[in-house]
Amino acid sequence: MSTTSQKPWPPSAIDAASHGAIAFTTIYYEAYDEPTRRSVEIPQFYLPSAKVIWNGNTVAADPASMAAFLDAMPLSRHNPQTLDCHPLKPLPSATATAPELLITITGSVLHGPTVMQYGDHAPTQPSEYPRKYREVFVLRAIESAEGMQPKYAIQSANFRFIG
Template structure:
């Protein structure tokens, strides 16, 4: 039988957890969009995903590393300008999964993108206070203007 205390401790995030998650999301978004806009994106961008990852790009679903690679191979060069992001740590694991919502411009369009970032169990173990390593479990991009 589970006590109320153990349920609360498994689902409660500390201010430190939230601060570390926000740093992880900031690091992730900067690296992701820099990679997306690079000349090597066809090779490098799929590394953010796993075979089970899903991406919905303006209503069109693709799955896995190969699906992402096929999608970006056919896109013209991009230049993303991120205006804001929000990070929502999802309690239940340590480090927590992250829901990251981004808004910005990719010339000349306005976009909104949501990521479900999952802790990367294959990455080296992080020390307390370090930013965890994540991969994209799910990704949805929509042009909104």
């Protein structure tokens, strides 16, 4: 039985993964929280074969099914509070040199009509309070040009309310 040791990713790859994760998170939640963009843009983030779990329920990743799922969601406002990113080894058959990324996000999310309220409105109903969530993504590089930040798509996503 032979074993090969995997060289650690160089600091530049770790730095690129971190910057990519921050950019991805910002773009993803901005699109998700904008009702006119959500069902059009979010399905484009996913590979057609992506595995998507939302609070223990499987969601089909094809654009039409994903759009229908997103259209059924109430208004939302995500407030990501922690973000952790790790580059993973590329798939053995992958020709791209960019690593897959494992991104873990925790934060709070508010759902429902109170998202649109501004000012000093104090929540009065439990449904008006934000809920804590944890979301884990595995991103796969789908385009990678020498010296450029790779373009990623979601291979796996798992959203779960916590607490």
